[in-house]
Amino acid sequence: MKGFWFTVESIIACSIIVSFLLVAAKFYVIPAESADLSEKAYEILEGLDKQDILRNYTVSHDYSGLNSEVRLFIYNHSVQICDQAGTCYGPEPAGRNIWAATYIISGYQNYSPHEIKLYVW
Amino acid sequence: MTDKRSLKGQAFLIGAILVCVMFFLGLPKSMPIMESSSNDLHYFSLGIRRELPMALNFGLNESAPIPYLKNFTLYSENTINGYYANFSSIWVVSRNLTGTGINITVGNFLGSDTSVNLTISGTEKQLSVKNNATNSTTFSSISQEFNLTIEYGSESKTLTWQRNKVNLYASFGITRENNKVSEEIVA
Numbered sequence: 001m002k003g004f005w006f007t008v009e010s011i012i013a014c015s016i017i018v019s020f021l022l023v024a025a026k027f028y029v030i031p032a033e034s035a036d037l038s039e040k041a042y043e044i045l046e047g048l049d050k051q052d053i054l055r056n057y058t059v060s061h062d063y064s065g066l067n068s069e070v071r072l073f074i075y076n077h078s079v080q081i082c083d084q085a086g087t088c089y090g091p092e093p094a095g096r097n098i099w100a101a102t103y104i105i106s107g108y109q110n111y112s113p114h115e116i117k118l119y120v121w
Numbered sequence: 122m123t124d125k126r127s128l129k130g131q132a133f134l135i136g137a138i139l140v141c142v143m144f145f146l147g148l149p150k151s152m153p154i155m156e157s158s159s160n161d162l163h164y165f166s167l168g169i170r171r172e173l174p175m176a177l178n179f180g181l182n183e184s185a186p187i188p189y190l191k192n193f194t195l196y197s198e199n200t201i202n203g204y205y206a207n208f209s210s211i212w213v214v215s216r217n218l219t220g221t222g223i224n225i226t227v228g229n230f231l232g233s234d235t236s237v238n239l240t241i242s243g244t245e246k247q248l249s250v251k252n253n254a255t256n257s258t259t260f261s262s263i264s265q266e267f268n269l270t271i272e273y274g275s276e277s278k279t280l281t282w283q284r285n286k287v288n289l290y291a292s293f294g295i296t297r298e299n300n301k302v303s304e305e306i307v308a
Contacts, residue, residue, distance in 0.1 A: 009131055016137040042164050084196055102161065104168040104200060106193050111179035113172075113196045 037075070041101035041118040044070055055108035057081075058116055063090030066116070075120050082115040093119050162295045165201050165208075166302045169293055172197075174308040177214065177289055186214065186287065187226050187255055194230050195253065201295060210293035211235070212306075213271055217285050218259065225269070226257040238272040280307060 048054040048069055057066035058081050067079040067090070080090040098121040106113050173193065180189025194210055201208040210230045215223050227237045229250035237248045241260050250256045263284050270279045271290065282288040291306040 013137040020137070039160060101164070102200075102204070104165070104172060104197065106172040106176040107179050111176065111183065111189050111193075113176075113193055115200055 037099035037120045038101045040072070041077075041099060041120045042103065044072065045101060045103040045116060045118055049103070049105070054103070054116065055105055058105060058114045059108045059112045061089040070118065072120060077118060077120045080117040080119070082117070084113050092117075093121060095121065097121060161204060162206060162297060162300055162302045165197075165204075165206070165295050166293075166304050169197055169208075169210075169295075170304055170306055173212070173291055173306055174289055177287070177308075181287060186216070187228070187257075190214065190289075191228055191255060194228060198230060204297075206295055206297040207232075208293065208295050210291060211237075211273060212289065212291035213237075213239075213269075215269065215282055215288045217287075220261075221263050221284065222259055222261040223263050223267075223284055224257055224259050226255050228255045229253070235273050238270075240270040240272075241267050278305075 045054060048066070053069055054066065057063075057069070061081055061083070063079045063081045066081070067077065070077050070079065076093075078091050078093055080088050080092055082088040098119050100120070101118045103116045103118070104113070105116070173190070176193035177186050177190050180186035183189065190212065194212070198208045198210075208230075209232050210228075212228045212230075214226045214228075216226075218224055225239055227239075227248050227250050229235050229237075230253055232252060234249070234251045237250060239246050239248065239258065239260075241263060244260060246258045246260070248256045248258055265284050266281060267284060268279055268281050270277065272278075276292070278290065278292070280288070280290055289306065289308045292304075293306075294301060294303045296302075
């Protein structure tokens with residue numbers, strides 16, 4: 001009987017270790033596709049700037065309007081606009097694996113420095 | 122007397138549980154909540170290259186080019202510092218005065234006071250510029266196209282500029298630990 005219980009305990013220990021490894025893998029293995037999301041986010045902001053869309057929304061602090069111009073169909077996204085005084089407009093998402101890109105502008109038709117953050121998850 | 126062989130399996134169990142507990146205790150310290158690309162220094166650099174001349178233009182429109190340029194430089198420094206990176210820069214702006222004279226302003230944001238030598242056609246002037254401040258000097262009887270040599274620290278740069286336009290030269294670096302991006306702007 002001693003051999004039987006020894007075997008049972010060993011099997012339980014192995015199960016715990018395997019479960020642990022599976023959980024750890026979920027935490028540490030990042031899908032390859034998510035590695036490019038902040039670059040993609042930056043390219044979107046840059047594209048909106050080149051289309052002369054970004055700055056007008058930014059200086060008027062219309063984070064919702066700017067977010068509606070972002071085309072990222074399979075991902076969630078939100079925009080936050082921060083002015084020189086450090087006041088930010090728009091939500092900052094909470095959670096894990098949220099990618100962010102930051103775009104700095106000096107103004108639109110007048111000097112008005114702002115920071116635009118695009119969060120993607 | 123306890124049979125030592127019967128305790129071996131329990132030792133495995135206790136060991137497995139301990140490994141799991143130690144992992145989850147350390148997890149909150151290592152968990153990334155928000156991630157950004159390792160290329161963010163490059164993107165900040167692109168932004169400075171694009172926006173610094175624009176800030177100068179906005180300033181020219183408001184007849185205050187140097188205050189606007191200084192303000193934007195400090196704004197950029199504060200913003201980039203917020204991402205645990207260090208931004209340092211130095212810039213030189215030339216503006217035409219009435220006649221054939223020009224005014225040259227140096228902005229120093231290198232992190233410490235510096236001395237800058239400016240040379241045009243053999244005439245050398247030395248400017249002491251405090252950190253996060255600007256200083257100016259004038260040159261007279263300048264030809265329409267002139268060569269300006271800028272020297273500070275171990276750096277030296279010679280530029281060919283036009284007298285009747287506003288010229289900008291900027292050198293900046295963004296660093297975070299072992300990563301560094303250095304750029305020059307001539308506009």
